[in-house]
Amino acid sequence: MKLKQLSLFLENKPGALSRPMRILAAAGFNILTLSIGDAHQFGILRLILRDWAKAKKLLEKEGFVVKVTDMVAVEVADEPGGLAEILDVLEAAGVNVEFMYACTEKRESKALMVFRFDDPDNALRVLRRHGIHAAGSAGLLKQWQG
Amino acid sequence: MRKSPNQPHRTFHPVSAPDFLPPDQLRELQLQRLTFIVRRAYEHVGLFRKRMDERNLTPDDVQSLEDITQLPFAVKTDLRDTYPFGLFASPMKDIVRVHASTGTTGKPIVVAYTKEDIEVWTNVMTRSFAACGLHSGDIIQNAYGYGLFTGGLGAHYGGEALGATVIPISGGNTERQLTVMKDFGATAICCTPSYFLHIIERAPAMGIKIKELPLRVGVFGAEPWTETMRRRIEAESGIKAYDIYGLSEIVGPGVAMECQCQAGPHIFEDWFYPEIIDSVTGKPCADGQEGELVLTTLGKAAMPMIRYRTRDITALTSEPCACGRTLRRIKRIARRSDDMMIIRGVNVYPSQIETALLKIEGTLPHYQIILTREMGLDEIEVQVEVTRELFGDTVGALEELQHKLSASVETSLGLRAKVRLVQPQSIQRSEGKAKRVIDQRKM
Numbered sequence: 001m002k003l004k005q006l007s008l009f010l011e012n013k014p015g016a017l018s019r020p021m022r023i024l025a026a027a028g029f030n031i032l033t034l035s036i037g038d039a040h041q042f043g044i045l046r047l048i049l050r051d052w053a054k055a056k057k058l059l060e061k062e063g064f065v066v067k068v069t070d071m072v073a074v075e076v077a078d079e080p081g082g083l084a085e086i087l088d089v090l091e092a093a094g095v096n097v098e099f100m101y102a103c104t105e106k107r108e109s110k111a112l113m114v115f116r117f118d119d120p121d122n123a124l125r126v127l128r129r130h131g132i133h134a135a136g137s138a139g140l141l142k143q144w145q146g
Numbered sequence: 147m148r149k150s151p152n153q154p155h156r157t158f159h160p161v162s163a164p165d166f167l168p169p170d171q172l173r174e175l176q177l178q179r180l181t182f183i184v185r186r187a188y189e190h191v192g193l194f195r196k197r198m199d200e201r202n203l204t205p206d207d208v209q210s211l212e213d214i215t216q217l218p219f220a221v222k223t224d225l226r227d228t229y230p231f232g233l234f235a236s237p238m239k240d241i242v243r244v245h246a247s248t249g250t251t252g253k254p255i256v257v258a259y260t261k262e263d264i265e266v267w268t269n270v271m272t273r274s275f276a277a278c279g280l281h282s283g284d285i286i287q288n289a290y291g292y293g294l295f296t297g298g299l300g301a302h303y304g305g306e307a308l309g310a311t312v313i314p315i316s317g318g319n320t321e322r323q324l325t326v327m328k329d330f331g332a333t334a335i336c337c338t339p340s341y342f343l344h345i346i347e348r349a350p351a352m353g354i355k356i357k358e359l360p361l362r363v364g365v366f367g368a369e370p371w372t373e374t375m376r377r378r379i380e381a382e383s384g385i386k387a388y389d390i391y392g393l394s395e396i397v398g399p400g401v402a403m404e405c406q407c408q409a410g411p412h413i414f415e416d417w418f419y420p421e422i423i424d425s426v427t428g429k430p431c432a433d434g435q436e437g438e439l440v441l442t443t444l445g446k447a448a449m450p451m452i453r454y455r456t457r458d459i460t461a462l463t464s465e466p467c468a469c470g471r472t473l474r475r476i477k478r479i480a481r482r483s484d485d486m487m488i489i490r491g492v493n494v495y496p497s498q499i500e501t502a503l504l505k506i507e508g509t510l511p512h513y514q515i516i517l518t519r520e521m522g523l524d525e526i527e528v529q530v531e532v533t534r535e536l537f538g539d540t541v542g543a544l545e546e547l548q549h550k551l552s553a554s555v556e557t558s559l560g561l562r563a564k565v566r567l568v569q570p571q572s573i574q575r576s577e578g579k580a581k582r583v584i585d586q587r588k589m
Binding site for chain 2: 005007009010011016037038039041042044046057060061063064065066067069098099116
């Protein structure tokens with residue numbers, strides 16, 4: 001299940017994170033989940049939200065550089081070893097995970113993780129081959145994103 | 147609407163006739179005007195008279211163009227020291243316009259024009275537009291600032307005199323610039339090259355493809371820029387980018403302008419007499435040799451300038467241009483003598499850094515150079531705005547970019563430089579002019 005992620009370049013300085021948040025809040029966007037990748041002097045804010053195309057337009061209008069990336073959403077059993085099992089499958093197929101983070105959405109004792117792969121379509125094929133599907137809350141997210 | 151190809155090289159507008167004067171006639175005209183203006187400066191401007199008297203010179207000592215080299219130089223501080231009206235040669239009743247520089251350091255400078263001076267300025271601006279293939283029917287979006295800055299009104303009068311349609315949009319408000327550019331079908335734009343880069347960057351977010359608009363000519367000036375930047379602008383926007391040169395102290399924009407050969411700006415020599423000097427010794431340089439450009443106004447009654455040192459480093463060439471103009475050309479001015487930074491004993495110009503940044507594919511950067519001194523050692527940091535093309539969504543990709551940029555700068559300067567990636571539009575711009583260097587070193 002592919003989801004759209006927006007990433008924004010941020011400088012590493014006070015207020016850098018609050019500005020995009022305020023802009024999105026003022027326009028009524030609700031963020032499903034986010035993550036920050038940080039380096040010494042800058043950071044990358046990654047967002048998953050509904051109406052991502054509208055949010056992108058708004059942020060660009062405010063002067064941000066915004067990139068859209070396909071993320072793969074996977075449901076992970078909320079129990080010890082749940083994530084390891086999926087990573088094993090990926091590792092065996094030689095699929096490299098660039099980064100990943102968790103969604104706040106959680107259902108039926110399953111956590112929802114989003115993965116960034118070099119080749120998301122290939123990663124999806126590998127996961128499907130091993131019977132790992134992203135349904136449930138991932139499906140819900142997909143509906144939201146349109 | 148599709149872009150129409152630019153006009154061929156030999157377009158001729160009647161106003162351009164003086165561009166093609168035979169050299170001996172041009173020299174004769176220059177001498178006539180030079181003797182007149184030297185006399186006027188001597189008789190009406192205290193500072194010029196004092197300096198000539200000190201050297202036992204009178205206006206009669208100027209009998210040939212070569213005699214100009216005996217005359218004293220004028221420099222920018224002369225304008226500051228005589229602020230506001232001390233260099234005016236006309237009484238206020240004859241002065242119809244003043245302009246002033248904002249003066250980032252110290253007092254501003256004020257310049258003045260009689261009605262005839264405005265006509266001369268209009269004439270050279272009209273010839274500037276004609277030289278790059280504009281004509282009546284063209285729609286010129288004039289994004290130079292209107293006001294005390296000479297750019298806006300200078301280009302405005304020239305555009306109208308050409309018979310083109312002028313959109314006096316002035317600088318700033320990039321979204322409106324793009325909307326007007328598209329809706330009014332502008333075929334030409336005047337602004338600083340760095341501001342046009344900014345316009346190019348904003349276009350995609352507004353769903354505008356500049357390449358598909360009728361825009362075909364850019365008249366860019368008021369700040370030094372490089373050939374690499376020209377090629378980048380042309381590739382990104384599909385227009386032809388021309389270099390216009392001028393400075394308020396002389397007249398404003400329209401001192402020199404490129405023709406369609408894009409081989410360096412032709413000086414409108416019938417109104418501005420150029421010399422190149424060694425900026426250290428003050429001695430004249432040979433044709434083609436690089437040095438500081440010195441200009442004398444041949445037709446400015448309100449405020450004549452005799453041998454004004456521009457601080458712009460260039461070379462003058464009298465090699466014929468394919469366009470047929472007999473006006474000599476200057477090499478594109480990518481640096482000014484007062485832009486030179488001395489970093490750890492090495493001479494560095496902002497243009498070297500610009501060229502180094504542009505070498506990295508995908509950069510179309512606004513940048514700023516910050517100089518600091520830590521423990522007695524000069525440190526150079528180049529801040530580069532992250533553009534859509536540069537931005538990758540992984541930390542690794544951005545760090546690699548940072549590394550590539552700093553390696554390119556280091557190769558070009560022979561100095562280690564920190565590169566810091568900053569948010570788009572976070573580097574301040576004033577009057578559309580990019581401020582390239584912030585020197586925080588305490589000497």
